[in-house]
Amino acid sequence: xxxxxxxxxxxxxCKGELRLTxxxxxxxxxxxxxxxxxxxGIPILLIDEASAYE
Amino acid sequence: MTxxxxxxxxxxxxxxxxxxxxxxxxxxxxxxxxxxSGLDLAAGLRVLDVATxxxxxxxxxxxxxxxxxxxxxxxxxxxxxRKLVAARGAANVSFCAADAEALPFADGAFDRVTCRIAPHxxxxxxxxxxxxxxxxKAGGRIGIIDSVVPGVPSLDAFLNxxxxxxxxxxxxxxxxxxxxxFLAGAGLSLVQTASLWKIHPFPEWVAxxxxxxxxxxxxxxxxxxxxxxxxxxxxIRAEGGRVVSYADEKAIFVARKTGAPPAP
Numbered sequence: 001x002x003x004x005x006x007x008x009x010x011x012x013x014c015k016g017e018l019r020l021t022x023x024x025x026x027x028x029x030x031x032x033x034x035x036x037x038x039x040x041g042i043p044i045l046l047i048d049e050a051s052a053y054e
Numbered sequence: 055m056t057x058x059x060x061x062x063x064x065x066x067x068x069x070x071x072x073x074x075x076x077x078x079x080x081x082x083x084x085x086x087x088x089x090x091s092g093l094d095l096a097a098g099l100r101v102l103d104v105a106t107x108x109x110x111x112x113x114x115x116x117x118x119x120x121x122x123x124x125x126x127x128x129x130x131x132x133x134x135x136r137k138l139v140a141a142r143g144a145a146n147v148s149f150c151a152a153d154a155e156a157l158p159f160a161d162g163a164f165d166r167v168t169c170r171i172a173p174h175x176x177x178x179x180x181x182x183x184x185x186x187x188x189x190x191k192a193g194g195r196i197g198i199i200d201s202v203v204p205g206v207p208s209l210d211a212f213l214n215x216x217x218x219x220x221x222x223x224x225x226x227x228x229x230x231x232x233x234x235x236f237l238a239g240a241g242l243s244l245v246q247t248a249s250l251w252k253i254h255p256f257p258e259w260v261a262x263x264x265x266x267x268x269x270x271x272x273x274x275x276x277x278x279x280x281x282x283x284x285x286x287x288x289x290i291r292a293e294g295g296r297v298v299s300y301a302d303e304k305a306i307f308v309a310r311k312t313g314a315p316p317a318p
Contacts (some may be wrong), residue, residue: 008123008160009158012158013156039151040133042129042136044151045150045158
């Protein structure tokens with residue numbers, strides 16, 4: 001996951017910060033409780049493809 | 055607005071992604087020279103290319119900017135874009151699946167934002183322009199290229215009608231006046247406009263969408279039965295009852311996000 005890209009990414013829904021999971025497979029928006037997967041190094045920042053997490 | 059048109063766009067471009075990377079039409083960069091001159095590109099800038107498709111614009115931008123982010127609604131399209139960018143040896147391009155109408159970037163994250171020959175696919179073009187403006191820094195520039203239609207309603211209906219048959223995810227090619235209103239509506243001030251007519255060799259153009267032969271023949275029939283003003287305006291060339299080529303107009307808009315840059 002590209003660090004410079006990570007710095008400017010935001011949740012497509014609330015535009016808030018995203019946090020990279022430790023295993024670097026997902027980006028999470030805590031306020032929205034949404035998780036966006038990273039596929040083959042490409043973050044999939046589509047609201048309708050995000051999954052809710054607890 | 056439902057998400058249906060976007061699903062359609064993603065499904066269609068997922069199927070034909072490779073055709074767009076290899077498309078001669080999209081690799082023809084005459085319009086990009088005009089766009090780049092208006093964008094006032096400089097080393098050190100961060101640029102976003104929205105709806106990058108086959109990645110042709112992102113690849114061209116990579117030599118004129120510090121960092122390029124290429125986004126597209128269709129992940130399969132980004133894989134193709136990544137191949138094209140890698141083949142050009144550009145190492146400063148990042149990829150991100152994103153909806154143009156809900157961009158996943160912080161406010162003011164980019165110095166320049168481009169979007170080339172894509173807004174006619176956006177269900178809510180005003181939302182997309184407003185998002186592009188949001189992620190641009192104050193004083194930054196946005197460059198848009200898209201197919202446009204003449205102000206004559208019959209010519210507008212003719213070409214948009216054909217585009218819809220060729221590609222059900224086509225929403226609308228707008229008039230230049232509509233574009234000026236979208237840009238002003240997003241608080242952007244126009245820096246320059248230009249337009250050029252692009253000739254499309256018909257067989258490749260019609261095959262690129264992956265439509266079945268019956269639909270391709272229907273589109274050809276629509277061109278062959280065009281009314282005289284449409285024949286002349288769109289430079290429809292036919293030989294032996296087959297369409298050889300036609301032309302459409304691409305407009306180039308460069309606009310600036312006004313307002314003072316944020317305090318350091």
